[in-house]
Amino acid sequence: MNDLLVSSESLRWHCDPAQFQFSSTAELPPLEITIGQERALTAIDFGLGITDNGFNLFVLGQPGSGRSSTIKKILAAHATKRPAPADWCYVHDFESSSGPEFICLPYGTGKEFKKDLDRLVERLSEDVPKSFDSKEYQEQRKKISQSFQERKKQIFQDLEQLAADNGFAIQQVASGLVLVPLKEGSPLSQKDFEELSAKDKERLENTGNMLQEKIDEGLLEARKIDEELREKILDVAKQVLLYTIGHLFEALELKYADLQPIIDHFANCKKDILKQIEDLHSANKPQFNLPGLAPQQQGPNFDNYRVNLLIDNSELDGAPVIYEANPTYFNVFGRIEHVIQMGSAVTDFQMIKPGAMHRANGGYLILDCREVLLNLFTYEALKRSIRNKEIKLEDMAEQYRLIATASLKPQPIPLDCKIVLIGTPELYYLLYQLDPDFRKYFKVKVDFDQRMANSSANIQLFSLFIGTKCREEKLLHFDPSAVAHTIEFSARMIEDQKHLSASFSEITDLIHEASFYANRSGAGLVTAAHVDQALESRIYRANKTEEHIRALIEDGTIFIDTQGEVIGQVNGLTVYQLGDYSFGMPARVTVRTFLGKSNMINIEREVKLSGPIHDKGMLILSGFFGERYGCDKPLALSASICFEQSYGGIEGDSASSTELYALLSSLARLPIRQDIAVTGSVNQHGRVQPIGGVNQKVEGFFAVCKASGLTGSQGVIIPRANVQNLMLKAEVERAVKNGQFHIWSVQTIDEGIAILTGLAAGELQNDGTWPEGSVNDRVNRRLLQLVETAAEFGKKTAGHDTGNGKAVE
Incomplete structure (x- = not known):
C-alpha cells in the first residue's frame, strides 16, 4: 500500500516566484502576442x-x-x-428608376464628389429658372411669337374675306368657329331662312359646306403654326438651357475626366434635363393655391441628380x-x-x-x-x-x-x-x-486550444499578460507571489500540472477580483494573499448548495461513513456542476449478490436515472467478470447495484471501478474500509482509467472527513493516470504531508481491492487457480458455490410436474 501512496510533492504544481526578475508587473513591457x-x-x-x-x-x-x-x-x-x-455611391438610373446604379470612386473622393453634386443641384435650381426670365430670351421669344402670330392672323383674315365674298360671316363661339349667312350685310334670321326657296336653301348649304372645309383647313394650318411655334420656342429654350447648364457641368467634367462612370452620369443628367424642358420652362410660372392648402412646390426639382454616398472611407x-x-x-x-x-x-x-x-x-x-x-x-x-x-x-x-x-x-x-x-x-x-x-x-x-504547455517561456508570457491587463484596466499591479498563485490557478483550471489554461477571460476576472481586495486593504501591490482571498471569496459566493449537502452528511441525513468496514459498500466520488461552480461529494454505492443467471441489475438504469455512459460502465463489469471468472464455469450470479440516496440523474463512468470493488466485496464476503473513497473508470481488462474532476472529488471527501474528524487513516484512491491532474488546495496538501490524509494511485482493480480490504487480490497461477485466501480466490469459490447451488436446485426440481402434465427431465 505504501508503494501506491502519492507523495505530497506530487499533489500540486508550485510556480516558483523566484523565477520572475521583477518586483512588480508594472516593470514589465506590454504583451504583444497571443500566448499558447x-x-x-x-x-x-x-x-x-x-x-x-x-x-x-x-x-x-x-x-x-x-x-x-x-x-x-x-x-x-x-x-x-x-x-x-474605394468609396461607393449610388446614383439615379435614368433608364429604369427602380434600379439605382453604383459608381466606384477612388479612395477619399466620395465626400468631395457628393459636395460637388449637391452644389450642382443648388446651382441648377437657381440658374435654370432665371435663364428663362432673361431679357434676351424673352425678346427672342416675343419676336418668334409675333412672326408666327402674323401668319395665323393672315390665315383668319383670308378665311373671313372668302366667307364675305360668298355671303357668309365667321363668328367665334365657345365650341370654335361657325358660319353665319348674311342678308344685306346682316346675319340671316331664321324667319328669313324659312322664307327662302328650296333652291336658295340648297345653294346656301353647298356654299356653307365649301366654306366649312376651308375653315377646317385654315384651323389645321393654324394648329401646325402653333406646334411649329412651340417647337421653335423649345429650340430656343434648349439653347438657353444648354448654355446655362453647360458651364456648370463643364467644370465637373474636367475635374472628373479620368472617371468614365462619372462622365457617363453627367451625360445622363444633361439628357434628362433636356427631356424635362417643357416642365422646366413652365416651372417658374405662378401657381394657383387653394385657401387653406400648403403652397405647391415652386421651381424644378433636381434631386435625382444628387448622389447617395453609400461608403465614405476617407477617414480610414x-x-x-x-x-x-x-x-x-x-x-x-x-x-x-x-x-x-x-x-x-x-x-x-x-x-x-x-x-x-x-x-x-x-x-x-x-x-x-x-x-x-x-x-x-x-x-x-x-x-x-x-x-x-x-x-x-x-x-x-x-x-x-x-x-x-x-x-x-x-x-x-x-x-x-x-x-x-x-x-x-x-x-x-x-x-x-x-x-x-x-x-x-x-x-x-x-x-x-483550451490549454498550453506549462513551460518557462509561457510562464514569463503569462506574467506579461497580467501586467498588460493591470495597465489596460488601471488595476493594482501584481508582485511575483501573486503572479505565481495566479498561474497555479490557471493549471488548476485545466486540471493538469503540465499545462496551463488558455481561458484568459476567467484569469482576467481573477485579476480584477484580487486587485479589488488589495485596494480595499490599502495595499500598493496585489500579493499572493489577495489572490487567495479572491479565490476563497469566489467559492463562498457560489458554494451554498455544497455546504447544504455537506451539512446533511454531517447530521446523518445522508449516509456516509468515514470509519469502519462494511461488506458490499464503498464510498464513491461524484462531481456536481452548478453553472460556473463545481464541487465533489462522496456517494454511497452498495451491491447485493445472489443466485441468478449472470444478470447485473443497475437500479439507476432500471428507473431511468442514469445516462448512457454510466450504463456503458455497468455493462463493462459483465465483460470483466465473464473473462476473469467465467471461462471454466457458467456464472449463476445476479447482482443489484445502487447509488444510495440518489434521486437525480447520474452520468459518467467514473464510478465503474467503485461498483466493481463493491461487487467483489459482496462476493468475497470481505468488508471494505469506509474511510477510503474511490474514483476511476475501469475497462474489461480490469485496468483503472483516468476520470475528470479529480481535484473536486478528492477535496470533497477530504472536507467530509475533516468535518467528522481526521483519523490519519482516511484517504482517496484515484487512477494512476490522474496524478498529473492533481492541483489540490494547500489545505489538502498539508494534511497529506502531515499524514492526516492519504491519496493512493492505482493502475488495476487488483491494486485497489487490496487497499480497500487489506487482502492481496492474487494473480492467476499456471494451474488456473488463484492463491488461496486471496480476494480473487474467495470470489471464485463463491461463484463455484453459486453454480453448485444452482445445479442442486435443478436436480431437486427434475421430474416434478411443471403444471402442464409433463415431467421435466
Missing part, C-alpha cells in the same frame, strides 16, 4: 495571406479562450498594411475591420428605407443605407456564428454573397407578400472582403456535417 495558440496563429496567417475565393476563416474555440480579441487584434494590425478601399488609414455584433440581414447587407406619404410607403435611391458588408468591403468582416444562425436570412445571404462575389441588397419581406409591389432593386456591388466567423467547435462541426456549402466557403479552420 501557435496552431491558431499559423492558420490565421495562412487565411489572411491567401486571396482565393472561399478561403474565409472560421475561428473556433470556447468562449474566454481569447479567440475574438486575438482575431480582432491581428486583423487590425494586418489592415494597416493594406491600402484603404488602411483596410476596414468591421465587427457586427447584431448580424441581422439589414445590419449586414443594408436596407432600403421608406417614408409614408398620403398613406403609401415611398422611397428612392437616396434612402439606400449600407450594411456591415458594405463598410467592410475591401477589408475584413467579423461575425459571431451563433448570432448569424439565429437571424433569419443572414446565413444564406452570406453564402450567396461569397459565391457570387457581390453585395446584393434585396427586400426580404417581398417573398412573404401575397401581391408583389414595386420596389428599388439596387445594382449589386462587387465584393472583395475576407469574412471571419467566430463560434464554438460544436457549431463548426455541425455546419461542416450538415451544410455542404459551408466547407466550400469557410476553408480555413482556426482552432483555438
